[in-house]
Amino acid sequence: MTPTIGVFDSGFGGLTVLRALIHRLPQARFAFLGDTARLPYGSKSRRTIARYAAESAQFLVREQGAEFLVIACNTASALALDAIQDAVPVPVLGVIEPGATAARAASRTGDVLVIATDATVQSHAYAAACRTQGLRALEKACPLLVPLVEEGWIDHPVTAEVIRIYLDELNAEAAAQGLDPDVLVLGCTHYPLLRPLMARAVPAGMKVIDSAEAAAEAALRQFGARIAPPAGATSAPEPILRCFATDSVDKFERLGSRFLGRPTGKVELVDLGG
């Protein structure tokens, strides 16, 4: 039986991580859960987030048989990775440490910029993970980018202008602090959809690291050997995928395909309790 990778997010932005995983591990089965009834996690306490995330992880492991978990949610990765690891008996990977590792590999100056949601920036989880890698990181919250992506303005002049304003502010702050950044980390699962605009907006020579891609690379290294089919087996032509949400299935189906790069299929509603 092909092993199942469970992928968890508070919403459906984590479908960008799932997309990157499917690209690298097309022979795996995937179960994605968006805890849409209880989002946004970002405004809730660490204890509450840990409980929600643990319940979601248990659903993926116990009900869907996931043998590996990828936490495709920056807030849960920042605040609840330990709680999830304690709650389930399978390997668990977050998005933040892989993003910092990829930044380390890409940076020559050792100075990196991180853009993310307000909640992720306030947690300073990227700065801490970068420090562990010997990097200096300057973080900036960009609260307009998620709504712009969800509005579908992913290649829109307004979005390009908003990105220009945010990056100008961030580069000015970096200069004021005497930093010489050469890497920009996209620290939110919605931002991969803005990657083309980001690549055009950064200063020449600055590399853009997508933490969704970085997490999928890390998953391949960590789980890949155990997921590769036995020699001689034919891999499935299409990924085997089930998507679950705790609420707002319509919005998930409507917007999700944009993040996943293919139709989500029918999204199944699950009740994890209050």
Add this chain to the structure above:
Amino acid sequence: MTPTIGVFDSGFGGLTVLRALIHRLPQARFAFLGDTARLPYGSKSRRTIARYAAESAQFLVREQGAEFLVIACNTASALALDAIQDAVPVPVLGVIEPGATAARAASRTGDVLVIATDATVQSHAYAAACRTQGLRALEKACPLLVPLVEEGWIDHPVTAEVIRIYLDELNAEAAAQGLDPDVLVLGCTHYPLLRPLMARAVPAGMKVIDSAEAAAEAALRQFGARIAPPAGATSAPEPILRCFATDSVDKFERLGSRFLGRPTGKVELVDLGG
């Protein structure tokens, strides 16, 4: 003892309604509750919203002695006004019916435009209230406007451009339906902060109705006589105001003054349960 008006919102956008109330009833006492721990209401079921709103209303009446309630939240006004009225023994006023009444008074053509959040538009509560007034209403969700206001870009070229795009789409849709609108209703408690930009963006001759102002006018008509101080009494020079929130007190204090037009003072944290 000066009567207390309780004002309730799922967040702090309803402080624009409180501001309009204070302007008209400076001699009242006010207790404002933002149920910030459980927002956004817009993505939740009617039953859940009704329970949250009823609990919030009971806090204002039982704990704070409110003798009147203003529901300064479009979602709760649309989906839970009956439930709130059943839950407390005091008069309760929402924001939607006053907005429709003001539109009726302002419109000569009988056709009106309404802009609001996605959740309010999906409820079609404004369209129904307008129909009761003999008006034809065309509603449009403008999901970028709340994030732009919360980012503080209330007089910003990007916001002006987003408003222009939304209103162009809405006016084109109205023309396609053979409507001749002469009123724009701002059906979200965040939008009063954008009123100057809105006034510049609408076609010549189109009036802008602010549902926060309309609700305050309605409150003055409904409660005003009972709140006016006895003859000879001196009214308080400053409004007597207490603000409560169920979470995220920092964000409330940081952004709230922009909505209220004065400092919120210390915001008190209350626990209404899960």
